[in-house]
Every structure is written in structure tokens, then in C-alpha cells.
Amino acid sequence: MWCPLSQLGPRTQLPPHPNGHLERSKYLPVPDAADKVGMALNSGLPPGVGPYYENHGYQPESLYPPQPARAPSAFSVYPAHYYPPAVPHYTVRVLTNASTPAVRTQPKSSSGTPCTSKTKKALCITFSLVTVLAGAVVASVLLWKFTESKCTVSGMECGSSGTCVSAFQWCDGILHCPSGEDENQCVRLYGPNFILQVYSPQRKSWHPVCRDDWSESYGKAACQDMGYRNSFYSSQGIADDSGATSFMKLNLSASHSDLYQKLYHSDVCSSKTVVSLRCIECGVNRKMGRQSRIVGGASAAPGDWPWQVSLHVQNVHVCGGSIITPEWVVTAAHCVEEPLSHPRYWTAFAGTLRQSSMFYGDGYRVEKVISHPDYDSKTKNNDVALMKLQTPLPFNDRVKPVCLPNPGMMLEPKQPCWISGWGATSEKGKTSDLLNAAMVPLIEPVLCNSRYVYNSLITPSMFCAGYLQGNVDSCQGDSGGPLVTLKNSVWWLIGETSWGSGCAKANRPGVYGNVTVFTDWIHRQMRANS
Ligand code: ARG
Numbered sequence: 001m002w003c004p005l006s007q008l009g010p011r012t013q014l015p016p017h018p019n020g021h022l023e024r025s026k027y028l029p030v031p032d033a034a035d036k037v038g039m040a041l042n043s044g045l046p047p048g049v050g051p052y053y054e055n056h057g058y059q060p061e062s063l064y065p066p067q068p069a070r071a072p073s074a075f076s077v078y079p080a081h082y083y084p085p086a087v088p089h090y091t092v093r094v095l096t097n098a099s100t101p102a103v104r105t106q107p108k109s110s111s112g113t114p115c116t117s118k119t120k121k122a123l124c125i126t127f128s129l130v131t132v133l134a135g136a137v138v139a140s141v142l143l144w145k146f147t148e149s150k151c152t153v154s155g156m157e158c159g160s161s162g163t164c165v166s167a168f169q170w171c172d173g174i175l176h177c178p179s180g181e182d183e184n185q186c187v188r189l190y191g192p193n194f195i196l197q198v199y200s201p202q203r204k205s206w207h208p209v210c211r212d213d214w215s216e217s218y219g220k221a222a223c224q225d226m227g228y229r230n231s232f233y234s235s236q237g238i239a240d241d242s243g244a245t246s247f248m249k250l251n252l253s254a255s256h257s258d259l260y261q262k263l264y265h266s267d268v269c270s271s272k273t274v275v276s277l278r279c280i281e282c283g284v285n286r287k288m289g290r291q292s293r294i295v296g297g298a299s300a301a302p303g304d305w306p307w308q309v310s311l312h313v314q315n316v317h318v319c320g321g322s323i324i325t326p327e328w329v330v331t332a333a334h335c336v337e338e339p340l341s342h343p344r345y346w347t348a349f350a351g352t353l354r355q356s357s358m359f360y361g362d363g364y365r366v367e368k369v370i371s372h373p374d375y376d377s378k379t380k381n382n383d384v385a386l387m388k389l390q391t392p393l394p395f396n397d398r399v400k401p402v403c404l405p406n407p408g409m410m411l412e413p414k415q416p417c418w419i420s421g422w423g424a425t426s427e428k429g430k431t432s433d434l435l436n437a438a439m440v441p442l443i444e445p446v447l448c449n450s451r452y453v454y455n456s457l458i459t460p461s462m463f464c465a466g467y468l469q470g471n472v473d474s475c476q477g478d479s480g481g482p483l484v485t486l487k488n489s490v491w492w493l494i495g496e497t498s499w500g501s502g503c504a505k506a507n508r509p510g511v512y513g514n515v516t517v518f519t520d521w522i523h524r525q526m527r528a529n530s
Pocket of ligand 1: 423473474475476477478479480497498499500501502503504508509510511
């Protein structure tokens with residue numbers, strides 16, 4: 001992390017770094033693809049001229065567009081309803097009857113048309129009939145092909161499998177889809193108060209759960225559904241400030257044991273409170289309550305960033321990561337690209353500030369590495385990965401999880417955020433021995449995508465943070481590490497370090513994976529691999 005305010009002085013006075021290259025490059029055959037993006041971006045540019053980048057990796061229309069399941073809410077400064085409703089894992093397909101070639105009746109014969117003599121007329125009629133018939137056959141084949149893998153208006157498709165289930169079977173507690181998509185994501189936490197919401201397939205929208213008749217055991221069940229195996233922290237009723245007019249309510253007399261089958265729609269919630277659910281105690285650090293702020297960039301003190309981990313390959317720090325549960329760490333997909341995709345290469349160190357104090361035996365071995373299936377190494381779209389540790393981390397003052405961001409966080413356009421890591425303290429410099437942290441404000445996507453900055457390279461799965469004048473930034477070796485913000489007295493993992501063109505340069509701020517967009521993917525992986 002480059003923080004010249006505290007460490008290096010103005011950029012122009014930097015001595016050339018003796019090492020010239022990253023430590024990681026000595027050990028790792030993988031070129032840093034993020035840097036390739038940066039090179040492409042800058043190549044052939046006269047100084048001071050806006051970047052030009054031919055982004056061949058961009059696919060404007062892929063089969064499954066990389067739309068986030070919900071609004072990219074690192075910048076949800078707009079009310080939630082501003083964005084298209086989040087619908088889990090299916091798209092409602094509408095029969096495109098309009099694409100059926102229209103079968104036209106032959107125009108009446110008239111003088112001047114070829115159908116004049118009797119034989120000609122007969123030939124004409126036969127020809128027309130054959131044409132019409134052939135047209136009809138082609139049309140029906142096309143129509144059949146086209147609708148074959150799609151569900152009717154009322155049905156919902158299981159992922160892209162072509163299997164349809166009715167809306168009433170979605171989120172009813174019974175598996176209907178071959179891969180369980182129908183029961184996959186029926187519950188979520190919304191906003192900075194962790195409001196529990198349940199998806200209503202009939203109304204195709206999310207609704208808060210009324211506190212009436214709620215008990216902790218339901219909270220535990222909902223946490224399990226979000227992939228928290230045995231973890232549950234609190235479940236309480238709070239005043240509903242979302243202005244919801246429709247709630248999900250428990251029907252205690254229902255014979256089902258399944259939580260979702262017990263829930264029904266109701267416009268009244270007599271307690272006037274909704275369920276706020278926390279599955280893990282997360283987002284607390286040493287600074288809580290002390291109101292202290294980190295300025296510019298400085299080395300961290302024990303317990304400042306207790307979720308930060310250092311990910312080593314062959315005893316060398318390669319990337320950062322963030323603890324979200326005792327056994328799951330969030331990092332960047334580009335960190336675990338081939339040939340480093342196998343868990344055996346990786347060791348995670350938690351609770352230690354100095355690289356020189358991390359000894360092999362104290363590390364945590366990795367059991368699984370899961371990279372986002374839509375990660376694109378060229379564009380860095382969906383640059384997120386998960387690591388499951390072989391043994392759970394014991395939490396203490398220096399080792400604690402950060403909170404995954406919920407949709408509907410409503411961050412400010414320039415929300416102050418903190419980045420931390422052992423990355424280089426100058427462009428092309430080497431890994432830092434001490435953990436550093438710096439404050440960087442969010443940068444609005446439109447601004448970051450402008451011609452003078454990243455010229456449309458920022459997708460909804462990314463956002464920028466830092467300063468357009470440069471000087472404070474993350475750098476090589478910080479990748480995968482956290483970008484957090486404090487809201488409602490809780491620290492949230494809003495981003496993970498992904499790429500940038502150089503480090504701390506003017507108009508080239510750091511680019512971060514938009515974790516809010518990945519929250520449900522993360523929950524699904526935790527659930528499927530618990
Ligand atoms: N890709 C880098 C890494 O692997 C992180 C680069 C961040 N760059 C920046 N200018 N913020 O560590």
C-alpha cells in the first residue's frame with residue numbers, strides 16, 4: 001500500500017527502488033494480470049492524454065449477462081426500488097411469439113400477376129400452399145426450439161437447466177430443481193440493520209419478516225440457509241424503517257416444520273417491528289467506541305484490522321484476504337489463478353502484523369479454493385474467490401471477522417473507507433513487512449469510468465476508491481485484501497483489492513471487487529460447502 005503522506009514523501013522524490021520488482025515475481029510464474037490491464041490501458045499514450053483501451057474481453061451480451069443479482073450497492077444512494085428487483089437465479093422468460101414468421105395468405109390474383117392462365121393458376125395455388133405449409137413447419141420448429149428450454153410465464157426455470165417449476169414451488173421448503181436452485185436463496189439480510197427478508201415468488205419481491213410469533217430457532221434456521229453452519233448471534237425485533245406495507249408472517253398453526261412453509265403474506269404486523277438477524281458477531285475492532293480515525297496511511301496496531309489475513313505461497317506473502325467466518329476467507333480470484341488454484345499451495349496467517357513474525361507452523365492450511373465462475377482474467381470482472389480453511393480460526397482480540405455487506409447499505413458517494421495490506425509501498429516496490437492501512441473515499445462509477453480515468457473499464461462488479469490526484473492507494477501485494485467502511489457502528493467488507501494501473505498515480509485510483517454484488521454467491525458457496 002502506498003501511503004506517501006506518512007511514509008515516502010512526494011512521489012517525484014522517490015529514489016529508484018533497489019529491488020525493482022515484486023517479491024512475488026521471484027516465486028510465481030503468474031504475471032499479474034491486473035498489471036496487464038494497466039499496461040494495455042496506458043500503452044501508446046502520450047503523457048497527459050486520456051487512456052485508450054481496446055477492451056476485447058468485454059462481451060456486451062453474454063448468454064447469462066453478468067448482472068449482479070441485485071443493484072451494485074456499493075453506491076446504493078438511491079432507494080432500493082430504484083433498481084430492478086433482485087430475482088434469484090432465474091429470469092422470467094416471455095414467449096417471443098412475435099418472432100414467429102407471419103404466415104401470409106396469398107394475395108388475390110389480378111391482372112399483371114403471373115397467375116392468369118388455368119394451368120398457371122393451379123401451379124400457383126399448389127406452390128402457394130406448399131410455401132405456406134413449409135413456412136408453418138419451419139415456424140413451429142423454430143418456436144419449439146426457442147421455447148424448449150424456457151418456462152411459461154408463470155413458471156420459473158431452475159438456473160439454466162431448462163427444468164421449470166411453478167412459482168408456488170419456489171421457496172416452499174421442498175427441493176424441486178435438480179440443483180436445488182428453487183430453495184437456494186429465499187432469505188437475505190437487508191440494509192445496515194440486518195433486516196431479515198424472505199423472497200416471495202408469487203409477488204417476485206422481497207419482504208421483511210414481522211416479529212410477531214418469531215423465535216430464535218427460526219433465526220438459527222435462516223442462518224443455516226445462508227451458509228452459517230452452526231453460527232447464530234442475535235435475532236431481535238426492531239422498528240421497521242423501510243416503509244414496507246407487506247410482511248411475511250409466521251403461521252404457527254401450520255403443520256409444516258419448514259420456516260418458509262410457515263410464512264404467509266400479511267399487510268398487518270401488530271408488533272410493528274421486523275426481525276433483525278445477525279448470524280455472526282462481525283465488524284468489531286479495537287477502535288470501536290474510541291472514535292479514532294486513521295489518516296493518510298500508517299502502519300496498523302494490533303487489533304485494528306482483525307479480519308485481515310496474509311495469504312502465503314511457499315512462505316512468501318502473495319495476497320491479502322478477509323475473515324468472514326472462522327473458516328472462510330474472502331480474497332480476489334486473480335490471486336488464485338492457475339497455477340495457484342490448488343488449496344495445497346496456500347497458508348493463511350491471521351492476527352500477526354509483521355511478515356517477519358509469520359512462521360510456517362502458525363499458518364492455517366487451506367482446504368478449498370473457490371473462484372467466481374464468471375471471473376474474467378482479462379477484464380477482472382467478478383474478481384472474487386473464497387478460501388475454506390482446514391481448521392477454524394480461534395477468534396480473539398486480534399482475529400475477528402468482518403461483516404459481509406447487505407444489499408441496501410446506502411453508502412455515501414464519497415463514503416470514507418479503509419484499505420489495509422502488506423502490499424508494496426511504492427510502485428514496483430517490494431512487500432511491506434508491517435501491515436499498513438489508509439483511508440480512501442469511494443469514487444462514483446460514472447466518474448471512474450470517464451475518459452480521463454478508466455474509460456468504461458469499471459463494470460458493476462467493481463468500484464473505484466482513492467484520490468484522483470494520486471498519492472494514497474493500494475498496490476501490488478494488497479490484492480484480495482479488505483476495503484472496509486464503518487456504518488451503524490459495524491465494519492463492513494465493501495470491497496476487496498483487485499487492480500489499478502500502476503499505484504497511486506493521478507487519475508488511476510485503485511479498483512476493488514464490489515463485494516455487495518457477491519454476497520449471495522458467497523452465502524451459496526458457504527452453504528454448499530459447509
Ligand atoms: N493486482 C494487485 C495485486 O495483485 C493490486 C493492485 C492494486 N493497484 C492499485 N493501484 N490500487 O496485489
